Amino acid sequence: MKRKHLLGLQELSAEEINTILDTARPMRDIIMRDIKKVPTLRGKTVATLFYEPSTRTRSSFELAAKFLSADTLSLNVAVSSVQKGESLIDTVRTIEAMGVEILVVRHQQSGVPQFIAAHTKMSVINAGDGFHEHPTQALLDLYTIKQKFYKIKDLRVAIIGDIFHSRVARSNIWGLLKLGAEVTVCGPPSLIPVEISKLGVRVETNLDRTLAWADVINVLRIQKERQDKGYLTGFDEYRDWYGITREKLNQLQNKKILILHPGPINRGVEIDDYVAESPQAMVNEQVTNGVAVRMAVLYLLAGGSDNGVTI
Amino acid sequence: MKRKHLLGLQELSAEEINTILDTARPMRDIIMRDIKKVPTLRGKTVATLFYEPSTRTRSSFELAAKFLSADTLSLNVAVSSVQKGESLIDTVRTIEAMGVEILVVRHQQSGVPQFIAAHTKMSVINAGDGFHEHPTQALLDLYTIKQKFYKIKDLRVAIIGDIFHSRVARSNIWGLLKLGAEVTVCGPPSLIPVEISKLGVRVETNLDRTLAWADVINVLRIQKERQDKGYLTGFDEYRDWYGITREKLNQLQNKKILILHPGPINRGVEIDDYVAESPQAMVNEQVTNGVAVRMAVLYLLAGGSDNGVTI
Amino acid sequence: MKRKHLLGLQELSAEEINTILDTARPMRDIIMRDIKKVPTLRGKTVATLFYEPSTRTRSSFELAAKFLSADTLSLNVAVSSVQKGESLIDTVRTIEAMGVEILVVRHQQSGVPQFIAAHTKMSVINAGDGFHEHPTQALLDLYTIKQKFYKIKDLRVAIIGDIFHSRVARSNIWGLLKLGAEVTVCGPPSLIPVEISKLGVRVETNLDRTLAWADVINVLRIQKERQDKGYLTGFDEYRDWYGITREKLNQLQNKKILILHPGPINRGVEIDDYVAESPQAMVNEQVTNGVAVRMAVLYLLAGGSDNGVTI
Structure with missing residues (x-):
């Protein structure tokens, strides 16, 4: 998969979707402890930026990142600079400048992940935007x-x-x-x-x-x-x-x-x-498969090979 | 110790209590940096689910887990699905399905950890339930x-x-x-x-x-x-x-x-x-001993040997 | 740098300031992924204790710690013992007793980091105190x-x-x-x-x-x-x-x-x-340089050598 972002399924081809699903299979084995946790994303940093609260989805992404040995940063929007009136793009640029490579974002407005993706070098994963996509x-x-x-x-x-x-x-x-x-x-x-x-x-x-x-x-x-x-x-x-x-x-x-x-x-x-x-x-x-597909997405966006996961 | 859960001291034998106390001694040396941090729980995931706020006890458990190289997941009940009316057992099953192996739970009602333990494959540690046990x-x-x-x-x-x-x-x-x-x-x-x-x-x-x-x-x-x-x-x-x-x-x-x-x-x-x-x-x-006994409990519930800690 | 704390620039010599700036340079290369993340602070624990909310500065410190492989503990003052009326020094002693070595503190009152430093064995980093220093x-x-x-x-x-x-x-x-x-x-x-x-x-x-x-x-x-x-x-x-x-x-x-x-x-x-x-x-x-200088400060306070960073 040559994509940098995962913004929605509308823009993916059937082949790309199947690549993610195939990659999720060995990831599921890691969650089930049938195979050991692997350091595939060691040294990478994944941030979650949620403008709507969701412990469930946020935890799923954070565990997915940890199972791949990435560092995680959880940005609590309720107490963040957002309150101080900082613009969305300034927030995103700050996260990028701190050395984060993958940004998982949820926002109550449709289109926000697309907008962010157009303004950052990070990989952006849409964790839900308005009534648009999840x-x-x-x-x-x-x-x-x-x-x-x-x-x-x-x-x-x-x-x-x-x-x-x-x-x-x-x-x-x-x-x-x-x-x-x-x-x-x-x-x-x-x-x-x-x-x-x-x-x-x-x-x-x-x-x-x-x-x-x-x-x-x-x-x-x-x-x-x-x-x-x-x-x-x-x-x-x-x-x-x-x-x-x-x-x-x-x-x-x-x-x-x-x-x-x-x-x-x-x-x-x-x-x-x-x-x-x-x-x-x-x-x-x-729920289990949710962690697995998120591991697969993180892995593929971070540059993991399509031709079978080498873990 | 052959137990899966730590729900209260009422049900433990003197021998089991002494096993935990003996195991806590080398753990204390890790906290004091007299011996190095060890990866005994690497690849394990410990979640804390607190229905009563307590930075003190929660931090103690999370540091205990980290000193043993476990991953941690802190579930903030105030902003979680609990608000959306999800049942306790649905919350617990979701955490289990995400690949968490040890659940540390605090709840204002007596008996909740016991109830959870009866409905999950995770190891459950009671971090305080009502007026019952801690x-x-x-x-x-x-x-x-x-x-x-x-x-x-x-x-x-x-x-x-x-x-x-x-x-x-x-x-x-x-x-x-x-x-x-x-x-x-x-x-x-x-x-x-x-x-x-x-x-x-x-x-x-x-x-x-x-x-x-x-x-x-x-x-x-x-x-x-x-x-x-x-x-x-x-x-x-x-x-x-x-x-x-x-x-x-x-x-x-x-x-x-x-x-x-x-x-x-x-x-x-x-x-x-x-x-x-x-x-x-x-x-x-x-406070120091609190981290040490929690390390011992995590270690023993995760299957660590009784006959001296091999760390 | 032989200091234990970073409380303000008023008390630092020009040479000490230059040591921090020189040390930050290779740290910046880690953030930019020009050189790999290093385990210099593995086994060390860094806690952030913020009495004023600041996702920006807190995240910068936490990422700095993680880039050096330290464990981090984020103490949310809003829901902590502070609410229960615990004194500042009791809070600090509890954190110290849990095995934390470096405390990053922000407080609305000038002089609080100095006060804490006088009452703890931890290294204290001032992340902003009143109108005094940052x-x-x-x-x-x-x-x-x-x-x-x-x-x-x-x-x-x-x-x-x-x-x-x-x-x-x-x-x-x-x-x-x-x-x-x-x-x-x-x-x-x-x-x-x-x-x-x-x-x-x-x-x-x-x-x-x-x-x-x-x-x-x-x-x-x-x-x-x-x-x-x-x-x-x-x-x-x-x-x-x-x-x-x-x-x-x-x-x-x-x-x-x-x-x-x-x-x-x-x-x-x-x-x-x-x-x-x-x-x-x-x-x-x-923002990027902020993570870099914080890495440098953590490294030097933890005993890292002045004569070039050996990472």
């Missing part, structure tokens, strides 16, 4: 699907929930389509953007039909703040219409669909306890 | 006593202060009794739980008699929030009755009792400046 | 000047802005005078302390005359909180009188003065966008 989340979802089905092509994948506000949905759509999957988005009409069908995905508002169709479902997290803005009439009603419940799974009889969720789970809202605990649910696998 | 604090107290008296058996140890709300008191009682010490608890009647005498400790409300009796006193921290709830009539009155003052020490004439305090000290409340600064007070020794 | 900032400014002019002696350096509240100004004055520079301070009369001329600096309130005179200007950050206290009548008025604007630079015609700023920049207040982006402005160079 590429490493989609990569870990793809990895988890491939782990179970040994392929992505021709699989039927449904993304269920608040599509409108979801960068996870957008990155998944790009990645799945590029690798040849069929994609359906399913959710309340108010939470499905009208232009989404132009991307080549099916739009569905009926959950039963969606479940009957799918091999894999990716259940999005319902966020409280959305409810306040009038997109949802209530959590209970949402659960009645789109919640993945025991009954819904039982309706499918012998068909065992794979269930993904980016976490953290709102148990009893978008997914029930019984479902989250079922062997079909990949929630914890996804 | 085992590494008691281990460092035991270590400090043994360092001075070369034994615990038959020593007279008094624990002074708010026994009711103190996990430090409870863990100390278990540890001291198991190693054969005589234990007295001393404090205002409102702060001594009635059932405590069943454990085999003497109950005393008179400080002078307690000091006359003791070889060692462990002076608990008086916490402001307790006062608000009506357990104490005032700091000044507490000091008059139970404060360890210069006059109290002088009354003992040539008898030099050993003075422990878990820190941070409320100077002028439960202990006076003069006393805290006297050579009998072990406050800073305790 | 020695590593001045060292990086000196390094940046020397990098461009190959000397400090006989250079004309003007420090512009709020001299009164600036520890950066004070440390710069000491360092520049010791190395033989001529120094002018320039700013609104309300922000220049009357006794400053006794140090041997020129006092100037006219920016045009100052710029015409100077080889180097060090533009101080204007802090909002000062304005509230009546020292400044307004940001716009400040900019009119003391802002470094494109027009001011153009007035100098072919004379290219070197422009320093400690960052973060208030663009459009003390310095204009155009100026901050000009090749004369050393803002990012200063």
